[in-house]
């Protein structure tokens with residue numbers, strides 16, 4: 001594979017910041033589809049693809065989400081053109097015969113809710129991270145959030161279904177110059193080891 005160039009690394013990582021202040025500029029549905037078409041290519045165990053995505057954009061759905069948010073996340077979420085609920089389908093294994101036909105892996109998870117949930121959480125979190133990086137690659141800014149009441153989101157959006165919320169991501173075009181300065185990151189020696 002050809003490594004991406006320096007400008008791409010700037011867009012994806014060095015210049016990209018978590019965003020809280022949004023321009024009044026919409027995201028059209030075609031871009032959300034383009035985003036998903038790339039996100040879905042990211043790897044998951046057994047290709048199980050447990051993440052489910054709700055693109056919350058209507059005033060009615062935004063209002064429903066509002067009541068589920070921590071206070072500090074309300075204003076920026078209401079101002080963002082789209083908020084993604086990154087969820088996981090706890091019965092993701094029903095699609096395994098289609099997604100990974102080489103092995104009959106459905107029985108590994110069916111009737112084993114703890115293992116199914118661990119697998120769903122691990123892989124939907126990865127897929128949510130892919131969403132952040134793909135969004136940046138498509139010129140969007142993102143604001144991921146765990147400050148919300150998961151039980152309330154599940155009741156408001158997923159009642160009667162097997163979907164369960166994982167985390168939220170605001171999407172839009174950030175106000176230039178309004179991001180926080182970068183906080184320090186751990187050095188290689190603090191966070192990594194070559195064994």
Ligand SMILES: Cc1cc2nc3c(=O)[nH]c(=O)nc-3n(C[C@H](O)[C@H](O)[C@H](O)COP(=O)(O)O)c2cc1C
Pocket residue numbers: 016017018019072073143144145146147148167180181182183
């Ligand atoms: C899973 C996740 C949950 C987060 N939850 C919140 C949140 O509830 N509210 C908030 O203001 N920021 C939240 N953040 C933003 C982080 O604080 C931010 O991404 C981090 O400090 C890095 O900032 P930077 O991208 O500007 O370097 C969250 C980030 C992630 C990845």
